[in-house]
Amino acid sequence: MIKWLSDPEEKILSWRHFRKDIANLTPEQAAKQIAQQWAGCPSIKRYHLTQAVDTWPDPWTLLSDKSFDNLARALGMYYTAVMCEQFNPAECSVQIYQNTIGERLDIASLCQGKYVLNFTKGQVVNIYSIPDQFNLVLEYQPNFKI
Numbered sequence: 001m002i003k004w005l006s007d008p009e010e011k012i013l014s015w016r017h018f019r020k021d022i023a024n025l026t027p028e029q030a031a032k033q034i035a036q037q038w039a040g041c042p043s044i045k046r047y048h049l050t051q052a053v054d055t056w057p058d059p060w061t062l063l064s065d066k067s068f069d070n071l072a073r074a075l076g077m078y079y080t081a082v083m084c085e086q087f088n089p090a091e092c093s094v095q096i097y098q099n100t101i102g103e104r105l106d107i108a109s110l111c112q113g114k115y116v117l118n119f120t121k122g123q124v125v126n127i128y129s130i131p132d133q134f135n136l137v138l139e140y141q142p143n144f145k146i
Helices: 008-021 027-039 059-064 070-082
Strands: 093-098 104-110 115-117 135-140
Touching: 008 027, 008 059, 008 070, 027 070, 027 115, 059 070, 070 093, 070 104, 070 115
Parallel strands: none
Antiparallel strands: 093 104, 093 135, 104 115
């Protein structure tokens, strides 16, 4: 389990242990565990992160935060997945969708949309679950060094 309310160092260590705990799961099982873990993170409604991808934090800086907006949660799910061997980083991305009235969806897409995280809190769906009125406005594969 990720210790969301701990100090940053302990939270990062618990995140590492969580990734090790799911290392032997199938991609589907790992995606479910990632979705469930990140569903428990402290949340805020207003957007802390912007769509300016060059300002997005690396995994360790992100985990040092005390609360996560919807985009930060999607980014954290992405980081968790690509640091697990079950997922090929080239087939994973953070995606932002928007409809004509300004509603947004921030998701982590794994295995080219086979597993979509952060669409429904704690659940895994696929890319076909995204309603037609939402258009993809940004797809990004954050680059960071391990």
